[in-house]
Amino acid sequence: MSAVTPRTGTMTRRPRWLTVVGVLGVVAMGFTVWLGLWVTPPDEFQGNLARLLYIHPAIATVALYWVGLVAAGGSLLYLWPRTRSLFWDRLAAASVEVGAVFAALTLITGALWGRPVWGVWWTWDARLTSTALLLLLEIGYLALRRVPAEPAIRARRCAVAALLIAIDIPIVHFSVDWWNTLHQGGTFIDPGFQIHASPSMSWTFLLGFIAFSLLFVWLLGVRYQVEVLQDAVGDQELEVSLSERWSEDTELVGAAASAPAPSTGGGAP
Amino acid sequence: MSYVDAGYSIALATLFVYAVTLVLRRRRWERALHMSEPGVEPEGAPAHGDPS
Numbered sequence: 001m002s003a004v005t006p007r008t009g010t011m012t013r014r015p016r017w018l019t020v021v022g023v024l025g026v027v028a029m030g031f032t033v034w035l036g037l038w039v040t041p042p043d044e045f046q047g048n049l050a051r052l053l054y055i056h057p058a059i060a061t062v063a064l065y066w067v068g069l070v071a072a073g074g075s076l077l078y079l080w081p082r083t084r085s086l087f088w089d090r091l092a093a094a095s096v097e098v099g100a101v102f103a104a105l106t107l108i109t110g111a112l113w114g115r116p117v118w119g120v121w122w123t124w125d126a127r128l129t130s131t132a133l134l135l136l137l138e139i140g141y142l143a144l145r146r147v148p149a150e151p152a153i154r155a156r157r158c159a160v161a162a163l164l165i166a167i168d169i170p171i172v173h174f175s176v177d178w179w180n181t182l183h184q185g186g187t188f189i190d191p192g193f194q195i196h197a198s199p200s201m202s203w204t205f206l207l208g209f210i211a212f213s214l215l216f217v218w219l220l221g222v223r224y225q226v227e228v229l230q231d232a233v234g235d236q237e238l239e240v241s242l243s244e245r246w247s248e249d250t251e252l253v254g255a256a257a258s259a260p261a262p263s264t265g266g267g268a269p
Numbered sequence: 270m271s272y273v274d275a276g277y278s279i280a281l282a283t284l285f286v287y288a289v290t291l292v293l294r295r296r297r298w299e300r301a302l303h304m305s306e307p308g309v310e311p312e313g314a315p316a317h318g319d320p321s
Contacts, residue, residue, distance in 0.1 A: 033277060052276045059280065101287050105280050112276040215284060222291045229298035236305040 018221040025214030032211045035204040043201075049116055050201075056109040058208040062216045063106045063134070064172055067099030070220065072166035075159035086231070089155035092162050094223035096141050098216060103135040118182060126175035127183035130168060137165040151231065 036054035043050030074092030077083040110128070111121045122128065141161050145154065176185040197205065270278075 029281070033281070037273070037277065048271065048273055051273045055277065055280055101283065105283055108279055109276045112272045112279075116272050215288075219284075219288060219291065222288075222295055226291065226294050226298055229295065229302055233298060233301045233305055236302065240305065 022218035028211035032208045040200045052113040054208045058212040060106040063102035068169040070095035071162045075162040078159045090227040098219045100138040125182045126179040130172040
């Protein structure tokens, strides 16, 4: 299905692959919830609280790595003169908005796990603080995007902002190594890629990553389409108002040309 | 409600609401783009040549 604007030729397609990704994401999410809540056994130490770990790290992965990759990559490709296209700018903007939702969910699901396990909803731990900073920076990016400007100026401004935000991503990632944090480092998979969990838990964990990644792709695709449509409406309205202004000017010039010349004598003989 | 139930409910509900919002936004902008086409009459307006 597609929406076509015949005058400008702007087409905002709804590609079939995006629908397929969305459906697969929903199915994978359904299986993740079913396995995570009803099939997998309780953890030896955390009991049922470990079930939150089937969604929290997956959400955090999307918020941090997938969003960071698309936003920083898109912004770099926009700033690079040889690849400069509004496609990259729109993709980065779409990614940051979806990323803000996932960053907020990372903090919420983390707090819901931290309260019973750590005893606190929140602590000024390096991992938590840098993740909260990421969310704030993403909100700032979205505010910057709403500042009226020419599309090229807005795109350049936002690309620079996105690259500045991307500096926070390695800080979030390495925070558990650089500082002594309450948030643990990698516990599910050790540096030797040895998995420390039962097969049903491992598969559910992996499925959670796939489900949230597929949903991210679908949300990114739809948000990108919204961005394209917004720009197309803006262009269209600008074109209409310019043509109206042009026709008004033409009418004024025509009226002035056809008006009788003012008398210069003022009744003089 | 347990912490686990709350976590799953909040995550799934938030994503669902955000997805619905995005779909509605896309539909609204598609309509706006269609309406901004020159020569397109607003919905409910009499077509050209219709007897008034």
